[in-house]
Amino acid sequence: MSRCPLQPPRQLLSLTLLLVLCTAWPTRAAGADDGAREQRLQALQEQINAERRQLNDMRATLAERQQHLDQLQRALDDEILAGATGRGPALTAYAPQQSAAPAEQAAPAVATAGMQADPPQPVGQAPESDTRPPEVAQIFDQPGVLTPARRFVLEPSLQYGYYGNNRVALVGYTVIPAILIGLIDVRQVKINTTTATLTARYGINNRMEIEGKVPYVYVHSDTVSREIFTGSAQDNVFNARGKGLGDIEATFRYQLNQGGLDKPFYIGWLRYKSRSGRGPFEVITDCVTRCVANATGTGLPLDMPTGSGFEAIQPGVTWLFPSDPVVFFGTVSYLHNIERTNVTRRVLGGEEEFIGDISGGDVLGLNLGLGLALNEKAAISIGYDHNVIDRIKHNGEDVPGSVRLNLGTLLLGGTYRFNDHVSLNVAIGAGLTEDTPDLSLTTRVPITF
Structure with a gap:
């Protein structure tokens, strides 16, 4: 092979x-x-x-x-x-309510080399913080604390005021000092005013509220005078009364910041006052024609007015400064009376007399006070209220005899809380200037729903 x-x-x-x-x-x-x-x-x-x-x-x-x-x-x-400050239990629930957090919101476990983190715990729902200012015994017209969110407050109140004034008018001339040749008009005016008011407030949220106020006014005036040009040696007494609806008001308030202990609260507000009450130009005056030197009548109204006769807008800022154990508070405001044009008034006999354009004096207001809690239910406040009223203008000119007025009032008040819904507030004021009412007494009963 x-x-x-x-x-x-x-x-x-x-x-x-x-x-x-x-x-x-x-x-x-x-x-x-x-x-x-x-x-x-x-x-x-x-x-x-x-x-x-x-x-x-x-x-x-x-x-x-x-x-x-x-x-x-x-x-x-x-x-x-x-x-x-004696407010007692707050209306807002502070205790946190535990609720199971969603799985995606739970803290994840951290798996690192050789280490395992503790399993996370559910996070409770945070409570709603109460950012409202502390309550104090109310002594001024504007309250310092706002109504809680979605709460309604109905506050009936009764106010009594007494005003007495003596006026002396000298008509004549002097030959030597302390000797007057002429006539003397001595007049005493005493006015008693009782006002029943129904106030309603609603809290839109914890920092905003609206308020409406409807007053009913009863006024009684006594004038004792020995008038000039009459030659009378006896005192004459002139009485006048008036009752009816007063000037309805509406106010909007807003808390500007979030205060706290040793931190001030600022509350801005805007108030509108109507002239729903019977004004001084709508009552009949004791004059046959225009009163000149009291020759044709007393010049006094036969019926007392129940309103100011002017619409008004009033902005203001209220502040509160908590400093344990007291709370300091105060308000700065400015009231503008809206001018009225073509004003007329009624004289004796039903005739109307043309006056012209009238501008009421604007008012600059300032008050200060402090509140102190006695216990969980009772608190007291003391304060001072001062208002400067400008002169009245007629057809753009200052009215003869019209002067700038200063009204100073010292106030003392106290509050007692019966329960979380009903409390009693009493405030008394004493006039410190000649043009201020001598006495004012106010009782309020706020009821929370």
């Missing part, structure tokens, strides 16, 4: 195959190492991203808990302040 010379020997084939395998093996091994490295890098990047997301979630949860803690601290401060 002959052997083919072109067939390679078996040893040569084995050697060639071995050489090929040895050449390809490093390349395959390098490719496998690169794939494993990429998988490890990708796994590490995913772990970093997961850790970063968990860290961001923990920061958000920490911020929520810090906000919750701040609200609890403010609520605690307000509750301490409420007890210091």
Whole structure:
């Protein structure tokens, strides 16, 4: 048998195959190492991203808990302040109500190398912080504390005022000092005013409220005089009465900031006063024609007015500064009486007499006071109220005899809270200037619904 010379020997084939395998093996091994490295890098990047997301979630949860803690601290401060000023239990519930937080809001567990964080606890619902100013015994017309959100307050009140004044008019001339040749008009005026008012307030939210006020007025006036040009040696008494609806008012109030202990509260307000009451130009005057030097009548109204006769706009700012154990408070305001044109008045006999344009004097008001709690139900306040009334203008000119008036009143008041819905407030005022009412006594009974 002959052997083919072109067939390679078996040893040569084995050697060639071995050489090929040895050449390809490093390349395959390098490719496998690169794939494993990429998988490890990708796994590490995913772990970093997961850790970063968990860290961001923990920061958000920490911020929520810090906000919750701040609200609890403010609520605690307000509750301490409420007890210091005699307000008693606040109307806002301070106790937090626990509620299960959604799963996506729960703090995620942090899985780090070899460590497992404690499972997070559900975050309770933060209580609504009471940012209202502390209540004090009301002695001024404008209250210092706002009505709580979605609460309605009905406040009936009764006010009594007494005003007495003596006026002496000298008509003549003097020859030597202390000797007068002529006539003397001595007149005593005593006015008693009783006003029953129904006030309604509604809290739109904890920092905003609206108020409406409807008064009913009864006025009684006694004038004792020995008039000039009559030659009478006897005193004449002139009586006049008036009763009816007074000037209806509407007020809007808004708390400008969030105060607290040793931090002032500022409340801005705007008041509108109508002239729904019977004004001084609508009552009949004891004059046959225009009164000139009292020659044709007393010049006094036969009926007393129940309103001012002018519409008015009054902006103002009330502030309260709690400083344990007292609360300081006050108000600055400016009342503008809207000018009336083509005014007429009625004289004796029913005739109307044309007067012209009348502008009532504007009023600049300022009051200061402090309140002190005696216990959880009783509190007292003391304060001073001052008003400067400008001169009245007739057809753009100052009315002859009209002067700028200063009204100063010292007030003392107290409040007793029967329960969370009903309280009693009493305030008494004493006039310190000649033009101020000598006595004012006000009783209020605010009822909260």
